[in-house]
Amino acid sequence: MTTAPLAFETRSPLRILIWAAPIAxxxxxxxxxxxPYQTILLAYGLVMAIAVLxxxxxxxxxxxxxxxxxxxxxxxxxxxxxxxxxxxVESMELFVLGAIGASVLVTALFGYVCVRYTKIxxxxxxxxxxxxxxxxxxxxxxxxxxxxxxxxPTPKLLGVVTGESExxxxxxxxxxxxxxxxxxxxxxxxxxxxxxxxxxKALQAIRDNETRAxxxxxRIRRYRLVAFLVSGVxxxxxxALWVPLNGLTTPDILYWPFSGEIVFMAxxxxxxxxxxxxxxxxxxxxxxxxxxxxxxxxxxxxxVILVVLVMVLPTGVVGTAKLLGAYAxxxxxx
Amino acid sequence: MSPNLLETVKLTKxxxxxxxxxxxxxxxxxGEVLALIGSNGAGKTSLVNLISGLIPADSGQILFRGQDxxxxxxxxxxxxxxxxxxxxxxxxxxxxxxDNVALSIFSREGMTRKxxxxxDHQTAVWKEATDILRxxxxxxxxxxxxxxxxxxxxxxxxxxxAYALKPQLLFLDEPTSGVSTREKAPIMDVISSIVxxxxxxxxxxxxxxxxxxxYSDRIVVMHExxxxxxxxxEEIRNNETVKDAVFGPSHA
Numbered sequence: 065m066t067t068a069p070l071a072f073e074t075r076s077p078l079r080i081l082i083w084a085a086p087i088a089x090x091x092x093x094x095x096x097x098x099x100p101y102q103t104i105l106l107a108y109g110l111v112m113a114i115a116v117l118x119x120x121x122x123x124x125x126x127x128x129x130x131x132x133x134x135x136x137x138x139x140x141x142x143x144x145x146x147x148x149x150x151x152x153v154e155s156m157e158l159f160v161l162g163a164i165g166a167s168v169l170v171t172a173l174f175g176y177v178c179v180r181y182t183k184i185x186x187x188x189x190x191x192x193x194x195x196x197x198x199x200x201x202x203x204x205x206x207x208x209x210x211x212x213x214x215x216x217p218t219p220k221l222l223g224v225v226t227g228e229s230e231x232x233x234x235x236x237x238x239x240x241x242x243x244x245x246x247x248x249x250x251x252x253x254x255x256x257x258x259x260x261x262x263x264x265k266a267l268q269a270i271r272d273n274e275t276r277a278x279x280x281x282x283r284i285r286r287y288r289l290v291a292f293l294v295s296g297v298x299x300x301x302x303x304a305l306w307v308p309l310n311g312l313t314t315p316d317i318l319y320w321p322f323s324g325e326i327v328f329m330a331x332x333x334x335x336x337x338x339x340x341x342x343x344x345x346x347x348x349x350x351x352x353x354x355x356x357x358x359x360x361x362x363x364x365x366x367x368v369i370l371v372v373l374v375m376v377l378p379t380g381v382v383g384t385a386k387l388l389g390a391y392a393x394x395x396x397x398x
Numbered sequence: 399m400s401p402n403l404l405e406t407v408k409l410t411k412x413x414x415x416x417x418x419x420x421x422x423x424x425x426x427x428x429g430e431v432l433a434l435i436g437s438n439g440a441g442k443t444s445l446v447n448l449i450s451g452l453i454p455a456d457s458g459q460i461l462f463r464g465q466d467x468x469x470x471x472x473x474x475x476x477x478x479x480x481x482x483x484x485x486x487x488x489x490x491x492x493x494x495x496x497d498n499v500a501l502s503i504f505s506r507e508g509m510t511r512k513x514x515x516x517x518d519h520q521t522a523v524w525k526e527a528t529d530i531l532r533x534x535x536x537x538x539x540x541x542x543x544x545x546x547x548x549x550x551x552x553x554x555x556x557x558x559x560a561y562a563l564k565p566q567l568l569f570l571d572e573p574t575s576g577v578s579t580r581e582k583a584p585i586m587d588v589i590s591s592i593v594x595x596x597x598x599x600x601x602x603x604x605x606x607x608x609x610x611x612x613y614s615d616r617i618v619v620m621h622e623x624x625x626x627x628x629x630x631x632e633e634i635r636n637n638e639t640v641k642d643a644v645f646g647p648s649h650a
Binding site for chain 1: 450452471472473476477481482484488489490491492493497500501502504505506509510511512513514515516517518520559560563
């Protein structure tokens with residue numbers, strides 16, 4: 065006689081809905097409760113959360129530290145800007161599709177090269193390739209606008225709602241915020257499915273023990289390439305959603321410090337759990353915004369936080385919260 | 399005699415000046431449980447590494463069911479039916495015991511290519527994984543992390559992960575190394591009963607002669623990269639050349 069494994073009960077999507085539903089309700093009602101600036105700030109956070117979710121498929125689940133994810137974010141953003149400039153596209157849906165197409169192409173090319181390596185060699189290669197894109201955006205100013213960047217006007221959402229006739233701040237804090245929220249929700253659900261699929265299990269196996277993974281028949285490079293591709297596309301989608309919020313794309317988002325910020329967000333939230341990168345991205349966004357307003361030495365402030373984080377909370381905010389929760393439950397059970 | 403499941407023809411691997419495996423002609427018949435013995439550095443693990451695809455051969459051939467698999471990648475050999483466990487346990491330490499075994503099943507069934515289906519909803523896979531853990535006496539530890547169980551249990555799990563691939567030929571590289579003397583026989587009892595009941599052809603590398611003589615049908619002795627002798631446990635026990643080269647003068 066056989067029995068169903070315990071794993072079945074502990075990983076039920078219903079359990080996740082219990083705590084995810086109140087958060088979803090909060091995110092829906094938030095624009096009515098706070099001022100538009102706060103909502104727009106949250107929209108930035110959700111956009112970055114999509115990027116870091118993608119990034120963490122590589123770091124947290126596959127064990128590959130990319131220092132070049134600014135490239136895929138930038139590809140998504142510039143794909144939108146080029147569509148506006150050269151094709152006069154206004155539809156946000158087409159922007160997202162264009163960004164997906166562009167990031168698939170670039171990620172497949174970069175991934176083909178990078179997944180042949182691991183550890184520091186992988187990290188350096190991703191960094192180097194992202195800087196190639198940065199230099200192209202920087203030097204080919206007649207195409208990319210150089211340091212002036214490319215302006216992206218308020219897009220049409222679903223071909224119906226337009227931001228042209230209304231106040232831009234109101235549009236970003238309401239119509240666009242909800243648009244971002246829907247795509248964020250879809251991305252979270254999709255990534256949750258991927259990391260809990262047999263494919264996701266295979267990635268974790270490769271992360272834990274490459275030799276054993278080979279000897280259960282996994283084609284390591286192929287799995288890493290698919291993970292790289294998915295990761296890059298998520299980050300590309302985030303880039304596409306970010307441009308209308310910012311109104312402008314410049315080479316700064318292709319530059320390596322931006323990749324560093326993505327790594328920071330994952331470490332801040334905790335890259336060894338699913339929700340860590342989401343929480344990390346949102347917190348980082350608030351931290352950075354308030355630090356910039358608080359002091360001109362905001363980079364030093366963020367640096368101190370990163371050092372403290374690595375030394376005191378190596379499992380990140382979410383990892384630490386889980387540890388404290390488990391500790392509290394044990395104390396309560398006594 | 400049973401037909402050859404695997405045959406190597408002048409299989410060779412040199413590491414610099416060291417002739418780890420030197421023009422070895424090795425055969426194993428279908429359904430055999432064969433022990434591969436020899437002193438440290440004799441070339442036993444190198445031979446298994448060559449056949450399983452962990453390291454490439456310098457020259458020679460590996461024929462599995464008459465097909466040349468010498469240049470096949472590891473996944474190709476596994477699809478052909480060759481699996482192995484490791485002398486130094488190789489597990490997914492941050493995953494549960496169930497996950498470790500289930501991953502082999504997912505891979506065997508080609509399901510690891512699925513991105514958009516929940517692994518936990520593949521009931522048949524988890525049932526099979528639970529059954530396998532039960533066969534190996536590890537069912538109660540199914541939810542424990544592989545990195546947190548005893549060395550003896552890790553050894554069993556290592557074999558269970560390979561067994562879940564449903565191999566036709568299973569290499570067991572020192573399945574009782576690093577465990578206490580008391581634990582060795584129970585571990586080998588479990589492995590032996592599963593291998594024999596499922597009619598899996600097995601090659602066991604082992605140093606413990608009591609285990610070798612008790613559990614194997616045939617013994618192949620390696621010495622300095624070549625095969626020194628091959629025969630039944632009784633024949634090997636009485637072979638003077640083997641006594642001198644492997645067991646040492648005290649056994650003479």
